[in-house]
Amino acid sequence: MDRPEPRHEEGRSPGVRGRPRSEAVERAIIEGVMRLLEEGVSLGDMSIERIARTAGVGKATIYRRWKGKEELFVEVMRVVDAPDQELPGESVRDDLVVILEGIRHRGLAKRSSALLQSLLAQAKNYPQLWDLYHAEIVATRRARLTQVLKRGIASGELRGDVDLSLMADLFTGPLLTRTILSHDAPLPDGLSETVVDTVIEGLRT
Amino acid sequence: MDRPEPRHEEGRSPGVRGRPRSEAVERAIIEGVMRLLEEGVSLGDMSIERIARTAGVGKATIYRRWKGKEELFVEVMRVVDAPDQELPGESVRDDLVVILEGIRHRGLAKRSSALLQSLLAQAKNYPQLWDLYHAEIVATRRARLTQVLKRGIASGELRGDVDLSLMADLFTGPLLTRTILSHDAPLPDGLSETVVDTVIEGLRT
Structure with missing residues (x-):
């Protein structure tokens, strides 16, 4: 699929004034x-x-x-992106797998969509848009991940002595390396599970 | 230091013909x-x-x-890059720390050098050069890392059931995320040690 279907999600478009939306x-x-x-x-x-x-x-x-323009383009980036799956919210391990699967699926979508590739490449060279994309989309995802990690520390599933932001990078870094820094590193089924299960082992209490 | 001193390393320049080098x-x-x-x-x-x-x-x-031109530019990229430290070659953990320290120091150098930033940004948009840079420099580093991991598997320090390339990404991903994908993620002393010690825990036999 070279042209992702736009999705509409209620209440996500910024800047909507009083009028009824269409x-x-x-x-x-x-x-x-x-x-x-x-x-x-x-x-x-x-x-x-x-x-x-x-x-x-x-x-x-x-x-x-x-x-x-920038706000509209960020909305386009949000719409063409694979939607974030809801987190089951029970085991921290399973939530982490869902989050990593999101990165993996976005990586696969980018590889198969020339439109998405061009959009991301252009956004990167458009500092105002890139900053807005980070503030609106990437930061939201990161905050969701941080919440999961905090829950894991509170429940004793994760150690409390490793910096939260480093913990986040330990889980996401391998996937981001493969999806963003590489064009062809393998992104097989089961990758997210292996990464989470390996990293979590080093982060257990 | 905004302009790294060029280093000359014997025998590293490709394309030298019979003549005495100057x-x-x-x-x-x-x-x-x-x-x-x-x-x-x-x-x-x-x-x-x-x-x-x-x-x-x-x-x-x-x-x-x-x-x-491309071969010359790759040589410039090699010369301005922080040199790869020699590996002690005893404990796999210590060698991994040295390799991650290389990534961290290159990240710090890039942040403090406008020249290095401009060189890397330009190389990225110059596919022929980027491919050559990967083939000559990045692939060599990756091969060195793979050798260390293989030694770890052979000695029993590391599990043998995780794909080598994934193992490499588990160690380097967090550092690469901070140095390449971010402009300001912290790169403190001790970061490499924490990453290696955490990830290795999940990869022990």
Whole structure:
């Protein structure tokens, strides 16, 4: 699948003012950005005017929903990303596996989607967008992971003497290395389980 | 230190033909590339002719040493990089710490050197150079790490049932995440030891 279906998630779009929302309109705008990306228009060259024309809406309709281009692009990045799975919330080990599976699946999606690759590569060279992407999406995921680790320390499943942020990197680092720093490192089924089970062994009380 | 001193290491420059080598000439050429980089000339815009003029040598002098621009740039990347420390070769744990310390020190050097940052950022967007850098430098480091892990399996210090490449990523992933994917994640003294001691716990026989 080279073009991920946009998903709409209630209440996740920032900048929505009082008006009743129309999912169809938002979808059309986000699809407009994706269509322009597919046509090879870079994010830097994409104007709100052109997005509006492509989506068949007025510029004001876009500005009513997003403060500016960067906010809209982050929404596009959120929509094309594989959604974060809900955490079972029982064993810390199982929650960690779900989180690592999220990284693995996003890595696999990126490898199979030229659109996603181009979007991420462009975002990286667009500091304002990259910072916003980190603040809105990456930081949220990291906070979720930190919560799980804290729960593990509280329950005695994890040692309390290792820095939380380092603990997070110990679990996610191997997966991030394979998905972000490499184009072809293997991402087989079972990888997340092996990483969690190995690392957790060194972090047991 | 914003401009690392070039180091010369015997026998590491590829493409040297029969002639007696002149370290001073090689040094001048490598410094020429660094001077141009500092002046803001991009690798893509740097011609052998311009490098030769800057270094005060003839073009043939460069071609006698390197097949082309990419080979010369990889040599520059090798020279500005922190050198790989020799491995004590006794306990596998101690060798792993030395290898992780190499990643940590290269990360610290990159943060303090604008030249190194610019060189790496440019190399990343220059696929031919990036591939050569990986083949010549990164792959060599990875092979060294794999040798240490194999020794650990042979000696019984490490389990034999985890894929070698995954084992390598378990040790290096947390450090690479902090040095390559982040600009400001902490890289304190003792980090390498903590990572090795934690991960090795999950990999013991």
